[in-house]
Amino acid sequence: MSASDHLIPVVVSNVVEVNPIIKRFEFKHVNGDELPAFSGGAHIVVEMLDDGTKRKNPYSLMSSPFERDQYAISVRRDDTGRGGSKFMHEQVRPGMQMKISAPVNLFALDLRARKHLMIAGGIGITPFIAQMAQADKLGVPFELHYAARSVSQAAYMDSLADRFGDHVSCYCDDQGESVDLETLLSNQPLGTHVYVCGPKGMIERVVQTATSLGWPAAHVHFEHFLAPPVGEPFEVHLAKAGIDITVGAEQSLLEAVEASGTPINCMCRGGACGQCETVVVACDGEIMHNDHWLDEEQRAAKQRIMPCVSRFRGKRLELDL
Amino acid sequence: MTIQFKDESFRGDFTYANSPSNIPRFPFPFPEDEYMYSTNIEPHHAARAGSPFENAFDVDEHYVAEMKDRALVLADDPGRCQALPHMETAGWDFLELVMVSKARDYPDLFKLTMDGDRWHWINKPLQIDDTFTFGDSSTLPCHPMEYIGRQVQGDHAILDQRDGNLWMDAGIITAQADWSLDFDIGMNFFEWHAPVPLAHELGVFQRALKFLLTLPQGQPSRRLNWTLTVNPRLDTSPENYPKWGPDRMTVTPENIGEKVHLRVELQTFWRLPRSNAILFPIRTYLMAMNEVVTQPKWGRRLHRVMRDLRPELVDYKGLSRYHPILVEWLSQFDDGAPTSPGIFPD
Ligand SMILES: Cc1cc2nc3c(=O)[nH]c(=O)nc-3n(C[C@H](O)[C@H](O)[C@H](O)COP(=O)(O)OP(=O)(O)OC[C@H]3O[C@@H](n4cnc5c(N)ncnc54)[C@H](O)[C@@H]3O)c2cc1C
Numbered sequence: 001m002s003a004s005d006h007l008i009p010v011v012v013s014n015v016v017e018v019n020p021i022i023k024r025f026e027f028k029h030v031n032g033d034e035l036p037a038f039s040g041g042a043h044i045v046v047e048m049l050d051d052g053t054k055r056k057n058p059y060s061l062m063s064s065p066f067e068r069d070q071y072a073i074s075v076r077r078d079d080t081g082r083g084g085s086k087f088m089h090e091q092v093r094p095g096m097q098m099k100i101s102a103p104v105n106l107f108a109l110d111l112r113a114r115k116h117l118m119i120a121g122g123i124g125i126t127p128f129i130a131q132m133a134q135a136d137k138l139g140v141p142f143e144l145h146y147a148a149r150s151v152s153q154a155a156y157m158d159s160l161a162d163r164f165g166d167h168v169s170c171y172c173d174d175q176g177e178s179v180d181l182e183t184l185l186s187n188q189p190l191g192t193h194v195y196v197c198g199p200k201g202m203i204e205r206v207v208q209t210a211t212s213l214g215w216p217a218a219h220v221h222f223e224h225f226l227a228p229p230v231g232e233p234f235e236v237h238l239a240k241a242g243i244d245i246t247v248g249a250e251q252s253l254l255e256a257v258e259a260s261g262t263p264i265n266c267m268c269r270g271g272a273c274g275q276c277e278t279v280v281v282a283c284d285g286e287i288m289h290n291d292h293w294l295d296e297e298q299r300a301a302k303q304r305i306m307p308c309v310s311r312f313r314g315k316r317l318e319l320d321l
Numbered sequence: 322m323t324i325q326f327k328d329e330s331f332r333g334d335f336t337y338a339n340s341p342s343n344i345p346r347f348p349f350p351f352p353e354d355e356y357m358y359s360t361n362i363e364p365h366h367a368a369r370a371g372s373p374f375e376n377a378f379d380v381d382e383h384y385v386a387e388m389k390d391r392a393l394v395l396a397d398d399p400g401r402c403q404a405l406p407h408m409e410t411a412g413w414d415f416l417e418l419v420m421v422s423k424a425r426d427y428p429d430l431f432k433l434t435m436d437g438d439r440w441h442w443i444n445k446p447l448q449i450d451d452t453f454t455f456g457d458s459s460t461l462p463c464h465p466m467e468y469i470g471r472q473v474q475g476d477h478a479i480l481d482q483r484d485g486n487l488w489m490d491a492g493i494i495t496a497q498a499d500w501s502l503d504f505d506i507g508m509n510f511f512e513w514h515a516p517v518p519l520a521h522e523l524g525v526f527q528r529a530l531k532f533l534l535t536l537p538q539g540q541p542s543r544r545l546n547w548t549l550t551v552n553p554r555l556d557t558s559p560e561n562y563p564k565w566g567p568d569r570m571t572v573t574p575e576n577i578g579e580k581v582h583l584r585v586e587l588q589t590f591w592r593l594p595r596s597n598a599i600l601f602p603i604r605t606y607l608m609a610m611n612e613v614v615t616q617p618k619w620g621r622r623l624h625r626v627m628r629d630l631r632p633e634l635v636d637y638k639g640l641s642r643y644h645p646i647l648v649e650w651l652s653q654f655d656d657g658a659p660t661s662p663g664i665f666p667d
Pocket residue numbers: 043057058059060061073074075076077078080081082083084085086123126127223224225226227228
């Protein structure tokens with residue numbers, strides 16, 4: 001079974017232009033079913049069929065975790081990227097069918113916290129909108145500090161201030177406003193956890209300031225909106241089977257071997273169990289070892305590969321399959 | 322298929338036994354003729370109709386009796402069910418997962434009707450018919466984890482995920498193979514696994530943890546673990562050691578076939594949606610040696626596995642006392658013929 005078998009078919013129920021650079025997209029299940037429950041900070045992976053290219057970008061869920069009839073994400077347009085956000089902005093219309101992954105949370109609230117201190121920069125606001133709904137419902141104190149470049153780009157600033165009142169403080173660069181991190185982080189009650197999502201520089205400043213003020217690392221949480229490594233297609237020769245196969249951009253090496261009808265062991269399909277470990281007969285190029293199985297020495301030796309997660313770039317890869 | 326629930330005991334007179342038709346569906350834990358620890362995790366897909374892997378939460382003929390045994394343990398020792406304060410959301414996630422799965426997989430036994438947050442749950446085998454508000458613990462007689470934990474076979478630990486580790490912050494544990502929730506509560510993945518020999522050095526736990534930290538919602542995994550227990554006793558806890566430890570002295574070549582039980586844990590791993598915690602059901606299956614050897618492949622293989630078992634494992638699993646007698650007894654079922662791969666009987 002491949003990861004794409006787990007995708008959820010959705011229909012775009014609404015597209016809202018929030019400001020010149022940000023659009024909000026709302027999704028419902030194609031059958032009208034409930035969507036999976038999730039926790040604040042979770043993201044989904046949106047699959048985009050862009051004129052023959054399949055793109056997969058992660059976007060944080062901003063809708064309330066307690067609402068399951070629809071999901072909402074907000075996408076910032078990035079004209080320098082590979083085109084995923086541009087596709088969302090230019091091609092996606094209400095009524096269109098798309099596929100999304102189940103939610104994954106790599107930026108969850110620490111539920112033991114006495115207080116949640118949230119710091120957002122720009123589009124990094126999205127996970128916090130869901131987290132605030134969660135903290136509010138659980139009755140745990142929270143505070144949001146939200147910075148944006150300009151008033152015109154400050155998505156949801158007014159509505160959040162209206163909804164959560166004193167819990168929200170806003171800062172716009174073009175008004176000469178900025179967060180005083182030293183003061184903010186020096187005056188928090190014991191048991192506070194701080195969360196930051198925004199531009200790289202902002203995350204670094206928050207982490208550095210918290211560390212220098214003696215915050216325990218376990219109380220400092222952050223999420224980068226990084227683009228994950230996308231697979232490039234590559235060719236592989238299977239020595240025993242005597243065939244050449246092509247691994248597509250959206251396919252794992254394991255899936256491509258299986259599709260060719262060549263027997264191969266597997267279990268976890270996540271680089272952990274070791275079952276798919278395969279001997280490399282010849283390698284002229286670079287193996288991208290994405291597994292948790294091989295150690296540094298084995299990786300460097302290029303004599304083993306874990307086809308469920310790892311990939312190749314170069315002239316020739318020959319496997320003992 | 323209707324299941325005939327057995328009236329049987331896991332203590333005292335030990336009337337527990339498997340019906341002949343229940344034997345071939347036992348999750349025999351050895352895919353090969355030798356055994357060593359490994360990161361043996363695989364997707365928890367529906368597999369093989371009639372097998373214990375067919376449904377999310379397997380219900381079998383021992384369901385009602387096991388739930389009675391759990392109630393006895395909890396009445397004696399409430400410390401077997403504990404949840405740290407931040408684990409209430411996870412308790413609701415667990416309750417939802419079990420109710421939705423059982424109502425879907427066993428519609429003749431369980432029924433769930435949801436009207437918004439107002440839920441109506443019918444559990445026919447246990448004669449429960451309750452209405453409550455999902456997410457509001459004041460509408461249940463107890464913590465949601467305890468409520469549903471008393472209605473599902475197997476022990477359940479719930480692990481909070483934070484700081485790149487898993488923390489045993491809640492559980493309802495009444496049928497354990499010699500470990501204690503009261504001792505392990507609040508520990509992380511490496512701390513609670515500390516007593517296990519050899520596996521740390523093999524890197525088993527490092528890899529397993531990495532895998533679990535990225536476990537996706539809707540894609541559960543499973544693994545099998547095993548030990549041996551004298552008499553079909555579910556509650557072999559350290560707290561009750563004086564009650565079951567001495568049983569090991571009672572094994573003789575004459576009674577070994579009925580006394581010694583292969584104890585298999587079908588462990589599954591589930592990402593919970595609202596809490597981002599991991600649910601870890603440990604579903605125990607017990608089968609007397611006499612029942613195991615009714616399947617010739619299992620008899621042959623069990624002999625080979627036991628004969629060649631590493632001494633560290635014999636010791637950790639607490640088998641030292643009767644291991645030699647067992648190997649000797651099992652040898653009569655091993656004609657040396659090759660065995661087929663996989664765990665299912667021929
Ligand atoms: C967990 C998570 C949550 C996210 N949530 C949101 C969200 O809520 N809203 C949102 O708008 N975005 C979010 N993102 C970011 C989003 O997934 C996309 O990265 C973003 O929309 C840009 O996509 P793209 O395809 O247009 O550009 P991408 O190709 O993904 O490029 C993004 C940026 O990376 C640079 N880049 C691309 N390739 C390379 C390279 N090879 N080397 C160096 N730089 C490169 C580009 O110049 C561009 O600035 C999230 C990301 C993550 C990981």
